Amino acid sequence: MKYCKKCKHLYNDSDELCTDCKKTLYEITDNNTPVFLMSAGGFELQRIKTALEDNGIPCDGVRQKYTTSAEAVTGYDSSYQDIIVPYAGYEKAYEVCVGIGAIKEGEEEILEDEAAPINDGAKTATEEFEEMSSTKRRTVRIVSAIILILIFALVIYGTDFITGFIKGLFS
Numbered sequence: 001m002k003y004c005k006k007c008k009h010l011y012n013d014s015d016e017l018c019t020d021c022k023k024t025l026y027e028i029t030d031n032n033t034p035v036f037l038m039s040a041g042g043f044e045l046q047r048i049k050t051a052l053e054d055n056g057i058p059c060d061g062v063r064q065k066y067t068t069s070a071e072a073v074t075g076y077d078s079s080y081q082d083i084i085v086p087y088a089g090y091e092k093a094y095e096v097c098v099g100i101g102a103i104k105e106g107e108e109e110i111l112e113d114e115a116a117p118i119n120d121g122a123k124t125a126t127e128e129f130e131e132m133s134s135t136k137r138r139t140v141r142i143v144s145a146i147i148l149i150l151i152f153a154l155v156i157y158g159t160d161f162i163t164g165f166i167k168g169l170f171s
């Protein structure tokens with residue numbers, strides 16, 4: 001397993017560069033190496049930290065430095081943190097987060113080197129996506145049909161109105 005020294009994200013051995021920072025990845029040799037688990041804020045952050053501590057996994061929250069201006073204005077980012085765990089506890093921490101529903105399987109990036117069972121979650125996510133996109137397609141079709149009818153009505157009644165108006169001028 002490799003990791004990025006800057007953002008602490010984990011990578012597979014086959015990866016060379018961090019996709020976020022474009023930095024060279026380093027092989028993890030120390031089980032205490034801090035690695036990125038996930039980001040969370042507010043109540044969710046507290047819930048995850050408590051669950052990890054209950055399972056004997058030491059964790060640390062690192063305040064995110066990069067925030068969008070909208071979040072800065074609303075103050076939403078004030079408690080938003082990256083949760084960092086030691087490499088040795090990563091797999092268990094991941095399972096704990098899946099267990100409490102903080103990480104939805106198939107939603108987060110799953111690493112090939114991991115033993116976590118992912119098939120069921122991934123399938124459900126795909127089905128959901130397909131269902132959603134077909135609903136969206138149907139909605140678009142209905143909306144464009146309605147717009148077409150409105151345009152026809154406008155042309156027909158509009159013409160009638162203009163014809164009546166012109167007739168009125170000359171009568």
Ligand SMILES: [Zn+2]
Nearest residue numbers: 004007018021
């Ligand atoms: Zn990075």
